[in-house]
Amino acid sequence: MTMARVALHRIAHGRTGDKGDRSNISVFVYRPEAYPLIVEQLTEARVAEAFRERRPTAVKRYLLPKLQGMNFVIDGVLDGGVNDSLNLDTHGKSLVFLVLALEVEMPAGLVPKNP
Amino acid sequence: MAAEALAIGGGAGFSSDRTDAAGPVVATLVARGGPAALVFETLAERTLAAAQLARRQNPELGYEPLLERFVGPVLRSCVEHRIPIVGNFGAANPRGAARRLQALARGLGLRALRVGVVEGDDLSDERGRALLAEYLPRGRSGFVSANVYQGAKPIADALRAGAQVVVTGRVADPSLAVGPAMAHHGWAEDDWPTLGRATMAGHLLECGAQVTGGYFADPGFKDVPNVAHVGFPIAEVVADGAFTIGKAANTGGLVDARTVKEQLLYEVHDPAAYLTPDVVADISEAEVRELGRDRVAVTGVRGHPRPATLKVNAWFEGGSLGEAEISYAGPNAEARARLAAEIVRERIGDALAIRFDLIGVLSVFADDGGRMLATRSPGDARDVRLRAAAAHADRARVERLLEEVTTLYTCGPAGGGGVRTSIRSRLSTVSCFVPRELVPARFEILE
Numbered sequence: 001m002t003m004a005r006v007a008l009h010r011i012a013h014g015r016t017g018d019k020g021d022r023s024n025i026s027v028f029v030y031r032p033e034a035y036p037l038i039v040e041q042l043t044e045a046r047v048a049e050a051f052r053e054r055r056p057t058a059v060k061r062y063l064l065p066k067l068q069g070m071n072f073v074i075d076g077v078l079d080g081g082v083n084d085s086l087n088l089d090t091h092g093k094s095l096v097f098l099v100l101a102l103e104v105e106m107p108a109g110l111v112p113k114n115p
Numbered sequence: 116m117a118a119e120a121l122a123i124g125g126g127a128g129f130s131s132d133r134t135d136a137a138g139p140v141v142a143t144l145v146a147r148g149g150p151a152a153l154v155f156e157t158l159a160e161r162t163l164a165a166a167q168l169a170r171r172q173n174p175e176l177g178y179e180p181l182l183e184r185f186v187g188p189v190l191r192s193c194v195e196h197r198i199p200i201v202g203n204f205g206a207a208n209p210r211g212a213a214r215r216l217q218a219l220a221r222g223l224g225l226r227a228l229r230v231g232v233v234e235g236d237d238l239s240d241e242r243g244r245a246l247l248a249e250y251l252p253r254g255r256s257g258f259v260s261a262n263v264y265q266g267a268k269p270i271a272d273a274l275r276a277g278a279q280v281v282v283t284g285r286v287a288d289p290s291l292a293v294g295p296a297m298a299h300h301g302w303a304e305d306d307w308p309t310l311g312r313a314t315m316a317g318h319l320l321e322c323g324a325q326v327t328g329g330y331f332a333d334p335g336f337k338d339v340p341n342v343a344h345v346g347f348p349i350a351e352v353v354a355d356g357a358f359t360i361g362k363a364a365n366t367g368g369l370v371d372a373r374t375v376k377e378q379l380l381y382e383v384h385d386p387a388a389y390l391t392p393d394v395v396a397d398i399s400e401a402e403v404r405e406l407g408r409d410r411v412a413v414t415g416v417r418g419h420p421r422p423a424t425l426k427v428n429a430w431f432e433g434g435s436l437g438e439a440e441i442s443y444a445g446p447n448a449e450a451r452a453r454l455a456a457e458i459v460r461e462r463i464g465d466a467l468a469i470r471f472d473l474i475g476v477l478s479v480f481a482d483d484g485g486r487m488l489a490t491r492s493p494g495d496a497r498d499v500r501l502r503a504a505a506a507h508a509d510r511a512r513v514e515r516l517l518e519e520v521t522t523l524y525t526c527g528p529a530g531g532g533g534v535r536t537s538i539r540s541r542l543s544t545v546s547c548f549v550p551r552e553l554v555p556a557r558f559e560i561l562e
Contacts, residue, residue, distance in 0.1 A: 013337055013373060015330060017382035020546065026380035028373065053486035062386050066402045066415065067376050073384045079483040083161055083433060083543045086470040086504040089479035093330075098480055 002108040009100040010112060012038060014069070016096040021081045023092045025099055028069035034110060035068045041104045042070065050098055051077050072099070120351045121299040122151040123292045123316070124363070126202075127185055128323025128347075130162045134184040136323065136347045139363035141189040143349060145196050146364065152295035153193060155185055155202030156288050156321045163285055164430040164542045166206035167239060167260035177208035178282075183219055186280075190216075191223050199274055201291050205282040207260070209234060212282045213561050227562055231273025233283040235556035236262045238427065246554070247429060250547040257432030259542055263549065264426045265556040266392030268304060270294025273558040281558075285428075287391045289317030296352045310394035311418020312356030315401070318389070319360050319378050319413070323347050326360060326378040327409075328368030341367025356418075361410045370409040379403070379413070388419075390426075392551070395419040424548035433543035436506045437513035439520035439536040440474075443528065444498045449476060451528035452499040458527055459503055459519050466512050467505040474500035500533075506541060513538055 011034045014027040027042065029035050048059040057076035064070060078092050079085035089095075124144050126137035137153065144151040157179045170177025179185070182204050193200050205212040213230040220228035238247055239260040247261055262285035271294045273281045281294070293313045296302070302309055319326045326348050328339040339345070346366025352358045362370050379398060383389050387399040397417040404412045443451040456471045463469060471485065472478035476496045481487040503520055507513050517536040524534060 009336070013333070013377065015377045015381060017380070019382055019384075020544075022384070024380070024382060024384055026377060028376050030373075053484070053490070054482045062399075064380075064386060064399065064401075066400060067379070069376060069380070071380050071383065071386055080543075083541060084506075086436070086483045086506060087479060087481075088472065088474075088502065088504075094479045 003105050004108040004111050005103045005105055006111055008102050008104055014096045016093050018078060018091045021076055021078045023074045023077050023095055025072045025096050026069055027099060028067060032068050037104060037106050047072050047099060050102060118354050119150055120353045121296050122147055123295060123320060123350045123352060124153045125320035125323050125348045126153050127155040127157050128325060129159055130157045130179060132323055134181055137189045139366050140347045140349060141192050143364045144198055145192060150299055151198045153198055153200045154291040154320060155204055156291055158203040158206055160428060161542060163206055163262055164260055170207045175211055178206045178212035179204035182212055182215055186216060187219060190219060191225060194225055194279055199279055199295060201270055201281045201295055203283045203286055203291060205284045209282045209284050216280055229277055229279050230561045231278030231281040231558050232561055233269045233273060233281060233556060233558045236265045236285040238263055250549050251429055251545055255431055259430040259432060261427055261429035263554045264392055266290045267293035267297050269556040269558040271297035274298035276560050278560055288321035289314045289391055290393055292317030292320050293393055300354050307394055307418035307420055309356035311396040312416045313352055314391055314394055314396040315398060315413060315416045316350040316352050316358040320348050320350055326374055327362040327370050328374055331374055339369055359406060359410055359412045370411055372403045372405050372411060375403045375411045390422050392425055394421050423550060425551045425554060427547050427549055429545050430542045433541035434506050434508040435510040435513045435538055436541050437516050437538045438504045439517045440500050440502045441520060441523050441531045442500045442533040443531055448499045449494055449496040452501040453493060454528045455501050455523050455531060462519050463516060467507055467516055470504045472502040474502055
């Protein structure tokens, strides 16, 4: 089977929430057949690596198969959170796109056409 | 009667939300007929601390500054159609907000407005501080205020007692919707599965447009029709708490499986344990189903007994935050912006830990420690805005940073322009949990 590397953004969507110094990032695939691929490839270790410069103290992934999605809870990555961070984006609202920029491998036949 | 679904509209999702959003929601509720309620969530974590400070300056203030602009356009219609309004727009002064709303009603020529005031959340006085001493970290100075998250019960009680509007301070956001549903359907306080479902309805309403196509559009991937006029949400909650979610008629935006899924997980940690004062809601087995255009059912939500403790946010003075920016464009712009950062760093020395952003190269993804920026080798970006930011208890040090960036006009790299600086006081928060029986909520009807 021919495999292709694509940005997660092509096949999935999600959003960021924050509470204190904890960010939560949801990721949902557009098509159910892509779900096993991200379960296998979008691991806690992978997300922790994407956030390495922010030095997460914990990364926990919760799977939600009935929603074809997952929820990452990432601790200690908001430089203290909305009231303490020096970031322009104190909430970290943009951070889901740091995850959606990661690449996944998938069968070429499953890759959606460009929008 | 109680078997009839209650339609609950979301009129606002945060303190600075659109004040023209509730109108179409109420128009839709009226056209639909049947029992309905309207909820306003206008109280982010830090909004409340700012309100506490405002009240100290003027005891008449400390409630939502946009109160009249939120409620004014819909009050007459809600009163005439018996649609109760519930809002946490009381912030640090629910009684002040209640009086303001009564004056607003008089000004509209309405009969005396019965306003329910929910209190018990404010722990900023001496008694509250004494109570919290055991639960907050010791030795922290600069206490400003503290509020405990209350639940749906006092809201439901106030509605049962005939309130046309219920004004609260800090209550958990979903409880704003659970309260009217509890009053309408006559739910028991320990009906966990029912409260679990209703809590997720409230959760989907609490951020306004975030479930109807706001915070969602991604052109070419997730397109939203007429997003400039995104409609706000309406949930229909039946007797066992099961619900569908839709939106105001004749508005933009959309409600589909994707918008609902994203908002379902928003600010949720363990999906099996979404904690509120009312219940522990569990969406680990939840499903969403599109019923038709802009209507989605959420099923499979469960509920478990509520926590024995309630969450408290306490606020402390957090020093001053300063920000200063300057732009560079054209050939070698990135190198000039980087040189400007080096100049500022050298002149400030160890006096401040400064964060630098190269807007146009790397900014919001980066960390305060500068580790991500350090991994980026200098490139050739041609339109770069340097941002310097720092916080410190000593305001003078932060002012120094602003001065140094400003002097880049004449002393810095070539072609630097557009300096903007700002400095403001910060509040920082500490959370703790207290046994719920120590902090009872209460309500009163003001005629």
